[in-house]
Amino acid sequence: MPNGKKKILLIDDEPAFTRLLKMNLEKTGAYEVREEHVGSLGLAAAKEFKPDLVLLDVVMPDIDGGTVVSQIRCSEELKNTRVVFLTAVITQKEISTQSGMLNSVPCIAKPVSTEDLIACIEKYTKKD
Secondary structure, three states: OOOOOEEEEEEOOOHHHHHHHHHHHHHOOOEEEEEEOOHHHHHHHHHHHOOOEEEEOOOOOOOOHHHHHHHHHHOOOOOOOEEEEEEOOOOHHHHHHOOOEEOOEEEEEOOOOHHHHHHHHHHHHOOO
16 A cells, blocks of 8 residues: 555446445545456456455346456455455345355445445455
8 A cells, every 4th residue: 555545446337336436435535446347357457456455246247246256266466355245136134134244255235325335444454
C-alpha cells in the first residue's frame, strides 16, 4: 500500500452497481478501487491489480464466482488474497444462519450499505 490506501477489486457484471460502490468507497479516501465486469477476466485483473481484497459476485453470465475463487486460490501469487462474495443469491438472514459463509467464503448480501461494506472490508483486510 504505497499510498496508504487498501486496494479493492470489485468483480460483478452490473456496472451501475460497481460504479456506485467504487464512488462511495473512494470518497472515504481509504480505498483504491478497480472494477471488472467480466467474471472470466477476474483472475487477470487480480494478478495485475494485486488487491488487498476481492469483492466477488456469485452469479455472472460467463463464469460463476466459485470458479473465480478457485482460480485465485490456485494462483501462487494470489493464493493468500482475501475474497468476499457480494451477492443477491442469498439474503442477510440466510448468511447469518450460515456463519456468514457460502462454500467456505465469507459473504455479504446485496443490497449493502456503505457502512456495512466498509466494516466487511476492514474485517477481512486486517493484518494478522
